[in-house]
Amino acid sequence: MIEHIYYLLDPITSEIKIGISCDVNSRQRKLANERGTSLVLLASHRGTINDERRAHVACKSYRVSGEWFTDCGAVRAYIQSQLTQKTDAALERVRQLIDTLEQHGKGESADWHEDLTTAISEEMADYLRLLAFRNFSVGIAA
Numbered sequence: 001m002i003e004h005i006y007y008l009l010d011p012i013t014s015e016i017k018i019g020i021s022c023d024v025n026s027r028q029r030k031l032a033n034e035r036g037t038s039l040v041l042l043a044s045h046r047g048t049i050n051d052e053r054r055a056h057v058a059c060k061s062y063r064v065s066g067e068w069f070t071d072c073g074a075v076r077a078y079i080q081s082q083l084t085q086k087t088d089a090a091l092e093r094v095r096q097l098i099d100t101l102e103q104h105g106k107g108e109s110a111d112w113h114e115d116l117t118t119a120i121s122e123e124m125a126d127y128l129r130l131l132a133f134r135n136f137s138v139g140i141a142a
Contacts, residue, residue: 005047005055007079009040014071015064016042016079020052043079043133045086046126055082083134090127097123 001022008017008028017039021027024044032039056063058078062070069075097120105113 002046003048004044005051005082006044007042009042009071010035010037010068011040012037013064013068015068016071016075017068018052018055018059019067020047020049043083045082045130045133080134083130087127087130087134090123090130094120094123094127 003020003022004024005020006024008031017031028039028041059069059075062072062075064070097116101116
């Protein structure tokens with residue numbers, strides 16, 4: 001399963017949870033239940049446990065407790081920087097896959113074309129999702 005780093009805002013306490021999960025929606029519901037309030041998904045992107053650790057280290061000055069951090073400009077800027085990096089990387093993956101299709105597609109099997117087209121579609125969907133987070137969710141001032 002693909003893991004995602006997620007950033008959830010508790011609007012009541014003005015805290016942001018930085019975590020990792022294979023199922024962000026389920027995790028959001030569970031945490032909302034635990035906290036007794038609705039949580040807002042600011043963003044999520046593919047990542048590893050090491051990416052999550054790096055996020056915690058980068059935001060450590062704003063740690064409230066555990067994986068919860070103060071909703072402030074510095075934490076939002078960190079999230080924005082991650083989204084910019086991940087968006088750029090996703091677009092590059094789409095470009096590389098399209099180049100592969102254009103350069104090596106002749107003479108390949110129908111299955112090869114279908115697999116590559118599926119990969120392009122999945123990467124493009126990831127790119128668009130990241131772009132939406134980057135342009136709308138995190139840009140809202142803390």
